[in-house]
Amino acid sequence: MQATGDEKYGDQDTDGSHSVVTFFVPLREAGATARLMLVRAAAQQWNMPAEECSTELHTVVHKKSGKKLGYGELVAAAANRMSRRKRN
Numbered sequence: 001m002q003a004t005g006d007e008k009y010g011d012q013d014t015d016g017s018h019s020v021v022t023f024f025v026p027l028r029e030a031g032a033t034a035r036l037m038l039v040r041a042a043a044q045q046w047n048m049p050a051e052e053c054s055t056e057l058h059t060v061v062h063k064k065s066g067k068k069l070g071y072g073e074l075v076a077a078a079a080n081r082m083s084r085r086k087r088n
Helices: 015-046 071-087
Strands: 054-056 059-062 067-070
Touching (some): 015 054, 059 071
Antiparallel strands (some): 054 059
């Protein structure tokens, strides 16, 4: 069963991939921001420049050293870095 839309919530149209087309750029930017936050958190833990780190499937890697950390292992550190920046 599908709920009836309500005009007070604005455009709720999702047919024809409307929501993907409408939000493609903001979602892409959000993903890139999250990726950068995870890379920076890993680089800080490894005491290495973030520019030397990259990502592979679900992980941040430092190819020179062979170090890898999963995104899940970095979420708390990335969030803590962000909250410290907001306080300053």
